[in-house]
Amino acid sequence: MLGISFYPDKESIADIQAYIRKAAKLGYRRCFTSLLELGKNADDTIDRYQQVIETARENHMAVILDVNPSIFEALDISYKDLHFFKDIGATGIRLDSNFDGLEESLMSFNEFGLDIELNMSNDSSPIFDFQPNMTHVIGCHNFYPQPFTGLSLDYFMKCSAYYKQKGMRTAAFVTAATGVDGPHDYNDGLPTLEMHRKMDIVTQAKHLIATGLIDDIIISNAIPDDAELEALSQLDQSQLKLAVDPVASISPVEQEILFENQHFNRGDINEYSIRSTFVRVKYQTADIPEFNAVDQLQPGDITIGNNSFGQYKGELGLVTKPMPNVGGHKNVVGHVTTSNQFLIPYITSWSKFKFEVNE
Template sequence: MTFRQLGLSIYPDHSNFAEDAKYLDLGHKYGFTRIFMSMLEATDPEATKAKFKKIIDYGNKLGYKTVLDVAPHIFDQLGISYSDLKVFADLGAAGVRLDTGFDGATEAMLSYNPYGLIIELNMSNDVAYLDNILSYQANEPFIYGCHNFYPQTGTGLTYDFFVRASERFKKHGIHTAAFVSSKHGDQGPWNVNDGLPTLEQHRHLPIAVQAKQLFATGLIDDVLIGNAYASEDELKALSELNRYQLQFDIDFVPAVNAVEKDVVLKPQHFRRGDVNALVVRSTMPRVTYQDELNPPHDNTIEFQRGDVLVGNDDFGHYKNELQIALEPHRDPRKNKVGRINENEISLLDYVHPWTKFRFETHHE
């Protein structure tokens, strides 16, 4: 099984060790285990190596695995060849990300490096790049994929392109990663920093919503924060989200009762397999809570997409069935008990037949 991980980004060319170490401590507290580290310049090779080794060693002691993002000119500046990755192993890195591709045979050969370094490929292209590498009999367990991030507003990937590019990797079972953007981070690789997401539509969303969508696609294993430094609140929010199933943030209506709260928060919900266009139906609660009274309230309004509904005492056999409205409709036999957070309503697109989901509330 591939476990899903959270990661941070560090930019030693633009930061200092004390601040980076403090950030890694905070990430460790919240269960982050990956570091994306950009290696952009090596004007003084020995000083560069020392600087990077110090922070990578610090991360290693905390249980992180660091992947170094390397551009072709770094190999020249460090005076090393693509056929020998020893310098990166000596730095303590777990892998290298090749921002620029080669001819396929080169990447395949690199995946057999004697140091067991991961070779991470740039996923943000919709061409047969990976297929070419695999056709040269690459060492697949050591081939990973990681999308780009985009510092300039308007230049992030479109969703459709992201899906196509990601599917090229996922169909081969390759471990994948993509970036979300912090609202507080102001450090990136360049001197333009409008946030650092992979997907353009994520640029101004709360960080947990960005991550929920990436995980919900089923195409991304690891979610990395592109810009540094994210706030503690953001790290905490990411640490609390469910990486393996959709968990909607719900705001309850004032009149919600204890039975309805139990119906929403306690069961493992799943959408019925015989789906309809009007509502998502989670039908097991009507069995579990069939003997619990549920008088009508908030039942005469027009329900809107994202409203969470529970059948009331007038709904007979369907009393205490949980539904999520997909289309506007009225039905006085249902109580509106809450509403999915506005930023997460688009995630309803990922609730397919038999999809498992849960609810959480931060407003108790």
């Protein structure tokens, strides 16, 4: 599921409402916003939030509000009675910091059916010691406005695996290059992962999908331009799709093998290539003359077995380690883009994947 963020204290109500309607038409289905910056004019701020939340709900979008214990105190809200959040239209609340575990557990049984979203950028949560109602417990990572403060990949994987293993729906943030506003005065991008800070938004999202640990991808900053919003909406969220620069003069049959088939890696993996073998059955009678059968194959090269390769004709390979093209049996038909090559190791035993032309 894809999501967006909005910040009513930074943008006009009309602009946010237009943004929500546009995103909803593109298939975005959830919204994030923060109450952590609630100021002295709380009533005016809440009214602005409520107007925007109403628009989101009218467009069939869930709305999660970021809160912490101090917000409960400021608004005189008891963890035993969450009607305030229901009354302003929220579908859930994200607990940016922990209570004591028991309180979160009790919240998950709230009479309004509100989701309780945990901060997944902590590597554990006390809630699980108190038998929460897992039907209404979900999770979402933080985002990080300051450069060099985002999560490391190892820690992100550790935390995400911990919560995913609990059976929760999980979420993380990507940052738009054209989005300006976050909840804070300062931001230099708002990614969850530090390595994503300067990546394009689609590659960030592909990485989250490739980990297999994140269900929902949320644009953290607002309001991105139409091109970024639309590009992310077109992403295949079910599997990794690698961007490819096809070689010039690729044959129609090789282009079909490459771009119009569902690929998956064999279960008996090796260290030199990813092998999509079932396509060779489909194309066993096709004519695949020798073409661009270079002597040495490099990581990121995509190969297809040519007519000289016997029973391996038509097999697609994705090179992962330098190796010779023994006998010239493999045509190099394309190359995974430099920006997407770091995603290749996420294709493991039986992984499904596809290719798309680099735009």
